[in-house]
Amino acid sequence: MQMRLRTRLSLAYALLAVFLVVLISVLTNVFLEKQFKEYIVRQQEARNIEIVSMLSRQYDQGENRWNNSTVQNIGVSALEQGLIVKVMNPDGSTVWDAVVHNNGLCTQMIDHMAHNMTSRYPDFEGAYEVQTYPLMQDGVPIGTVDIGYYGPFYFTDNDLAFINTLNQLLAGAGLIALLLALLLGSVTAKRLSRPISKAVEIAKEIGHGHYDSRILDTSNTLEINKLTSTINELAEGLANQEKLRKRLTVDIAHELRTPLTTLQSHMEAMIDGIWQADRSRLESCHEEILRINRMVGDLEKLARYESEDLVLYKEEFDLQELTGYLLKNFEADFRNKNIAVTLQGEQALIVADRDKISQVIVNLLSNAIKYTSAEGAVAITITCEQDQIRLNVRDNGIGIAPKDLPHIFERFYRADRSRTRNTGGAGVGLAIVKAIVTAHGGTVRASSTDEEGTVFTVTLPAP
Structure with missing residues (x-):
């Protein structure tokens, strides 16, 4: 080549x-x-x-x-x-x-x-x-x-x-110029072909799954440097996706193992006659089945939201009013953990799918409740700008580590500290948020300080 x-x-x-x-x-x-x-x-x-x-x-x-x-x-x-x-x-x-x-x-x-x-x-x-x-x-x-x-x-x-x-x-001058041009062309061709050939070799290695391959050489040609940096970024992205895929396998196995093991042990004990199939044990098995069903439901929901055929039933509504209404559904949860919650903002009319935007708010509020300690605080702010509506959900909970922050919107990604039966979930809530917001032409981002709290910012286009 x-x-x-x-x-x-x-x-x-x-x-x-x-x-x-x-x-x-x-x-x-x-x-x-x-x-x-x-x-x-x-x-x-x-x-x-x-x-x-x-x-x-x-x-x-x-x-x-x-x-x-x-x-x-x-x-x-x-x-x-x-x-x-x-x-x-x-x-x-x-x-x-x-x-x-x-x-x-x-x-x-x-x-x-x-x-x-x-x-x-x-x-x-x-x-x-x-x-x-x-x-x-x-x-x-x-x-x-x-x-x-x-x-x-x-x-x-x-x-x-x-x-x-x-x-x-x-x-004679033409002949000399021709020889010089041939020499210069050969040198230039060599300088151009070497990094391109190297890029082809690295691309082949990446295609074979060697995502740690990188192009370390630099060139004086701007386009060549853009090509090599793009291939390096591609390799980095594929490497991250591979890590997430492997982590997904571990996460799903982790989530399924506990309820399935519980079901298996309970069923075997009842089959062997060690336990009687009474109401309490059947209810325990039913609870584990519900957990599995919820996880499968989350996966189906994420697949639906990330589908290219996602249909949005848009209508005009007040985002501030919708948020206040949804907050009432979480009053008991905030009260149980003694979390102070505030909602600030003025009327913010948007044209969007009301049900899907409700899902975004519910997921963010659920996330804030899970990772905010007792006696904590959650502040929701809605602001109207010239061409966009901004929704901020701020908490003073455990925060997100810097190494985890770039990946929190990836499907099935969860920081290690959240892998507990207390917080639960399949790690798709924020992925659903991103899918819905992106489908509406908006953006979502997060900023956090470890052990101090997190701010999620959703930006939607104004009508």
Whole structure:
């Protein structure tokens, strides 16, 4: 897997590098060649103007004649630059003509320039062009000059050598860039593939049940770090779920063992004739059966509340009024333990399933009674905020240990201190609370100080 991923990443970087190098090289070549063409055209015009200027100074108006030797030198020099010059008087008579001077050289030069252009541009449509310029001296016309060349532009041997050298440099730079890109791509692919491959290996180990596996390596890539942290969190969550599953097995076995053992011993004693099947012993067996039935009922209720098909029969009602009504059902329980209970808050209208919200309040009140010592206190507060209704149930009971607090809403989770016949229950009450509140789009949380008390906060959306 690692080699395959690394190879794919390297190939991807290589293809990207080739594409970018080729694209940059082509665009650079096109841009530079366009600029060079424009430069050649400007240079051609500048040479023409320079020749016109030099020729204009070769006429002596006082003696009404040309400096023929200098004119010839200018014409020959221009011919060497690929320009065919013809100087004429105002009456049209010829002063000097490069074709007359050396017709063979002119023809050879034109053919050579045409060959240079067609060798570089096979479809180049060029031809011999002539531009005529007036010759002036002190504002007085002294003649004209025809300057012929291969147009609209042409490349000399030096120009072609420059272009070829430039292309070779671009090709070399592109090759070097390609090699560097391949090297960089290989290194980057290795750096990316290694943590990904490690994540795949750890994910496989987690899939096989090794929930203690973790990715300890870090990366400079933010996305890779997010991936590894997500996998580590997944492993942590699965490990916690595995612990809860094992604890569930122990809890259910613990809860079932006592009533079943009692039933078995009583039944065997009555079957063997050691005990008589009188009313008191049958009532004792019936009580144990009821305990088992209550636990099964709690499990069924939790399964129903956590079901995706849970149906909520919503209506508008006053949460403060409902809480006060339910408190009356617990008056005897609070009185038996001499627990002081208070309800504070104003009218709080919500739209929810009245029966299920009642179950939430009943579970929280039952929980407070169980874990609040005699002479303790329970305070219930209802507050209305801008977009939510908040229900707080505070007690000053035994509290919840920090190690247990994150798990108290898990199904069947109970702190060790609560595993007594006095508190009882299957450990699903708070799980039911969470399921109902979540189904209503609300939240529930708990804060506690060990041996000082606990606060449960239920937040429901306001209508």
